[in-house]
Amino acid sequence: MSDLPAPGVPAPGVPAPGVPAPGVPAPDVPALDRPAPDVLGHGYELTVLPMADDHEGPVVASLVRRRATGPARGAVLYVHGFTDYFFQTHLADHFVARGFDFYGLDLRKYGRSLLPHQTRGFVRSLTEYFPEIDEAVRVVRERDGHERVVLNAHSTGGLIAPLWADRVRGRGLVQALVLNSPFLDLNVPSPLRAAADLLGGPLSRLPARAVLPLTPATAYGASLHRTHHGEWDFDLEWKPIGGFPVHAAWLAAVRRAQRRLHGGLRVDVPVLVLCAERGLRLRAFAPEARGADVVLDPRQIARWSTSIGSHVTCVRVAGGMHDLVLSPAPVRERVLAEIDRWLGGHL
Structure with missing residues (x-):
């Protein structure tokens, strides 16, 4: 979530082609x-x-585009999560086949956007990501002429996206949000969540490279990559099996964003929230990881989903993994069919 990078993928610390x-x-x-x-x-x-x-x-941020084969009926802009980048070509295939131009946004300090001097995935506030979403949406609408834009986001991206959409409400920049296992709360016991909140101020003031002493969890990454127990091929430098180090100031930023969402947003477009039916706390791989969310607690996602706006649909998916579109084939087909049905009724 070391092997050699996938063909054409830059070596560690080297920016993607064309990135200075x-x-x-x-x-x-x-x-x-x-x-x-x-x-x-x-x-x-x-x-x-x-x-x-x-x-x-x-x-820098990086915007990957795949065009529909005929006149497009709209655009889908995908935003990834923590320890992640856009590589899900089957997701792009799905939307392109239905007449959407597809865009994958690698946020700053992730994937294609990672520059040699940067700390992977680090920000002091999730609002630091707003400028690249602003610019990506501007490019999709103004350069490519799309009037209907669906913002599709996963995990930490699924926390950033509704905060961004709340900020730009009333401007008609996007017409729907589709959130795949959004990071709406910390999947830790309540006392640890309370401790994280109490330490939020001090944590946010620690040096950027201050890392929390957490044991790397490999259950999720190992359940995905084809060299372990999964079926997917992705760059293990951009998405390591054990994840990125968790910086204290980053965690403080996440908790501030989550508390902001818990207080209630007013996103003014329809929102589809999808999450797994079952969550498990696993550090190392076990076969059950292939049929549950081992990163977040789906009950928390369902609980807080209605804090996003007044028009929210929440769907729990049996057998779903954390990234639902990376679940085993029968499950991800149900996920994509659910998205199709929902978009058909709301877009």
Whole structure:
């Protein structure tokens, strides 16, 4: 969640094709008017979105596009989770086959967007991601001319997306949210959640590289990758089996965002929240990991889903994994069919 990177994937610490090293001019950077081929191969185009510098220096985000074969009926913009990046080509296939242009956004400091000087996945506030979502939506709407945009987000992306949508409500920038196992609460015993909240201020003031002393959990990553117990091939530098280190200030930022959502958002578009039927707490792989969420607690997701807005549908999926579209084939087919039905009634 070490093998060699997948074909065409840059080595660790090396930016994706066309992404400049800090301070190095790069006239061939994939720009809005000249996307470059993406590491996913034929049909995928990469555009690098320059962002304002942060406390670590230069920042970029990466927008991957796959176009529908005919006139598009809309666009789907996908936002990944923690220790993640966009690689789910079967998800793009599904939407493209239904007439949507598909876009995968690698957030700053993840995947294609990771620059050598950066701390993987680190931000001090989840609002730091808003500029790349702003820009990605602008590109989808203004460059590519889409009037109907579905924001599809997973896990930590599924926490960021409703906060962003609440911020831009009333502007008509997206027409629906589809959230796949959103990170709406910490999957730890209540006393530990309370401790994390009490320490939120001190945690957020620790140095950026201060890492919590947590034992890496390999159950989820091992349940996914084809070299372990799964069926998927992804870059193990961009998505390691044991996950990224958890920085104290990052966790404090997540808890602030979760408390903000728990207090109630006013997202003004229809929202579909999907999560597994069953959750399990596993650190190391066991066969049960292939049929449950071993990262988050689906009961918490269901509980807090209605805090997103006034028009929310929550669906619990039997046999679902944390990333529902990476579940075994019969389950993910049900997930995609559920999304199709819901979009058919709401878009």
